[in-house]
Amino acid sequence: MLFDRKGLSDDLLLQLYTELLRPRMIEEKMLVLLRQGRISKWFSGIGQEAIAVGATMALDADEYVMPLHRNLGVFTVRKMPFDKLFKQWQGRKDGFSKGRERSFHFGANEYHICGMISHLGPQLAIADGVALAHKLRKEEKVSVAFSGDGGTSEGDFHEALNVAAVWGLPVIFIIENNGYGLSTPVNEQFVCEQLADRAIGYGMRGITIDGNNILEVYSEIEKARQYCIKEQKPILIECMTFRMRGHEEASGVKYVPKELFEEWGKKDPVANYEEFLRTEGLLTDEKIAAVREGIQKEIEEGLARGFEAPPITPDTTEELADVYAPVTEAPVAPHSQGVEKKFIQALSEGLKQSMERYPGLVLMGQDIAEYGGAFKVTEGFVSAFGKERVRNTPLCESAIVGTALGLSIKGQKSMMEMQFSDFVTVGFNQIVNNLAKIHYRWGQNADVVIRMPTGGGVGAGPFHSQSTEAWFTHVPGLKVVYPSTPADAKGLINAAIQDPNPVMFFEHKGMYRGISGLVPEEYYTTPIGKARQVATGSDISIITYGMGVHWATAYAAAHPDMSFDILDLRTLLPLDHDAIRASVLRTGKVLLLHEDTLFGGLGGELAAWIAENCFEALDAPIVRCASLDTPVPFAIELEQNFMASSRLDAAVQKLAGY
Structure with missing residues (x-):
């Protein structure tokens, strides 16, 4: 393995070594504890630590990373306290998710990390949303999302890359190609020569690098970051690597040919980098021992505190209270009787007034810009608020829901219009597993409204007339709103946008121009949860x-x-x-x-x-x-x-x- 320091300082080279060694040593300790029966499960990243460590080191500390369950290095580079990480893995109250999430299925805004869900692909679109917030604010920042080789077959991968390319978002998409999706080899997953080759189909740059070479990863991510910021474009980076353990320990490695372990064992990222630093005169046996001793002390002290943490005593009141983020803004009552308006006029007026009230509010949906939406709810909005805030989207429902969540992570509100509520099935996973659960899982709110034109009676047939509201009333963490009058259409859309929780906002198509009533002209809200x-x-x-x-x-x-x-x-x-x-x-x-x-x-x-x-x-x-x-x-x-x-x-x- 050839290392090129490219002018990097001695201090940085040694810092990279320490950060590379830390996750390796933690993992080795976790495997010992697993064999002792003191922990229940472990997803090992041994053999591919250089990717997470090198990429995170190349970023600013306030740039968001969307890691997977084999990216321990992201968490350790961001200096998450090891005892709190261990409590997280053990399901203790003092972890990062109050015992509600496992392993790396959590995030922490303090460390600018957004944890994964088990469906893998949705992470990528969240990075789109974070990057969109950077772009709107003119910040010179990027977001980074990880994917495995298996995850590149998911629709969310393709939707997220397409949205990032079309909108010119500063996102670095990193593929960790370790040869296997659990037990399925890459030759059964795709037929292109390299996964980075897929980038050209989206009109974006794609490169393949040695994911076991910490200096190559660091330098290429650093260059990619500058490229994304300067050009305001995304990039796809495929990191070739190999995991030396099973998908998780219980699955074993019998499906992997022994010669692959021999071949990749010679490419071990820690051992090779350590040898390079020896040749550079930066490491000696004594220095290596000192670094290891320091890390080992961190681990043992963290474990001691972690094992001291008692099992959780469930508090049902707290569990229920944490499903929704608290609504801190006061409701706004109307102060006039109003004038006669159609349902669609009232809805549009409410959206306009919310756009004025919340300058960071972004509207997204198919054909909602110049065309004004399929039902003309947002007609004239582009001239009033501009195309940055009123955004036509590709037909990527899942990616746009994920983008909306990414905006929320950056503290911005968003509204997405499903052209028809029937089409929500394409974005169902993002809604019920990401938006709905994220506050309960780790305290991050999803400040997202999804407008759902719904209902029959207009001769639109099986795919444009379904009543889909009951699908979502079964999902804790969502709010489901369905106005029947113009006054409530306006008041409830304002309340939904004001609310920091995800709101599914149903609008009956037959009411748009068929129902009229008195509507106050000023801004007001109708309380959610009140009949x-x-x-x-x-x-x-x-x-x-x-x-x-x-x-x-x-x-x-x-x-x-x-x-x-x-x-x-x-x-x-x-x-x-x-x-x-x-x-x-x-x-x-x-x-x-x-x-x-x-x-x-x-x-x-x-x-x-x-x-x-x-x-x-x-x-x-x-x-x-x-x-x-x-x-x-x-x-x-x-x-x-x-x-x-x-x-x-x-x-x-x-x-x-x-």
Whole structure:
């Protein structure tokens, strides 16, 4: 292995050695503890430490790194206290995630690290978001994201690279090509000669380097950093390496030919660099022993403190409280009755006023810029706020959700428009595993609103008409909002943007131009988590949301002989249980109405909660009225038959008969 110091100082060369040796020695100790049964699991990076160490050393301390589970060197170079790291691995309260996450599935803003999730690829798009924040603020900074060779086959890899290239983002994407994705060799993963060759397809630079040569890694990442900052472009760097242990210790290495261990053993990054420093006259046996002794002391002292930490005593109140980031901004009440506006006008007005209120707010989505969005909600926004803040996106739903999370990590708010809520499936993983869980996992909020044009009744067929809200009410950490009036559309979009948590904001397409009402012209917020009492009655409670509110009010108007108590939930997660209980107590008969299909719809959860908590107030079985358990059909006649509204009268009469 040839080392070229390229003018690096003696002090830096020795610092690189210490930082390279530290993760190796920690890992060797962890393997001993594993064999002793004192720790439960370990993902080893032995053999490929030079990549994480060299890359992190080449960055500024305040530049974010998105590592994987074989990048211990990122954490040690950033000077994370070893005792706290060990508590993290042991699942102790004083670790970085209060015992809620394993190994390296955590982050820490203090150290500018955003930890991985097990799905690997989503990390890359977060780096896009961090880099976008740098670009918007004119900061001369980069972000760095790691991927393994296996992860390059994931859609998130391709989406993130494409977005970074199209938007000119200063991101360094690092592939650690160690020859295996768990046990699958690279010849079963891809057929291109080098993974760096993929860069040209995105119009970006790509290079392949020796990932076991600490000086080559350091110098190439340093050059890449300057390139990304100067040119405002991303770069893809493939680091050739090899892991000398299994994917994790339990998996073993039987699937790896023995000759590969012999070949790569000769390329050991620590031993080779140590020998180079000896030839340079910078290391002697005595100096090596001194460095090792210092690191060993750090490890033993950290282990002692770590093992002293007691197992966690669960606190249910704290667990529930940490699902959401606290909302610190006060709600803003309207102070005028307002003027008549269509639903879409009110929604657009709310977005505009939030853009004015929060100068760092960024809007992203397909065709939302000059075109104004598929439904023209953001028409005219580019001329008002510019293309940096109103951004057309490639068809990369997953990458854009991840980019939004990256912006949040840098303290900025963002809104993403799913062109249709049906398309959210392409970004589902980022939403339910990254956005929703990140505050609970390590205290990082996801200040992201995802707008979801939804619903049927417009003859759009199976892929543009689904009601998808129930998919997300099952996910702790998300907030799910569904306004039914223009006033609430404006107030709730403002509240959603104000809220530091991820909000899924559903907008029924049939309401955009079909529903009008009085809307205050000033900025105001409608509280998330509070239902709206549409009508107070004594015979039957209709608990509903979205288009169901209008079906219910129309039905009540057509049947003046019956007294209906109509409750508009407005927020589906978290629910307003107090308002639900109060409605049940007023009537004793409950009809749950929603456009979504019956099985697995929100009505089932509402029925269960009412049965458990309001049983003694019921005078009849709870009745659900929902759409057919079929995909949404295209033909108008079939769609009308599909809709819950076609069965509303039968449901009311069934309930009234008790």
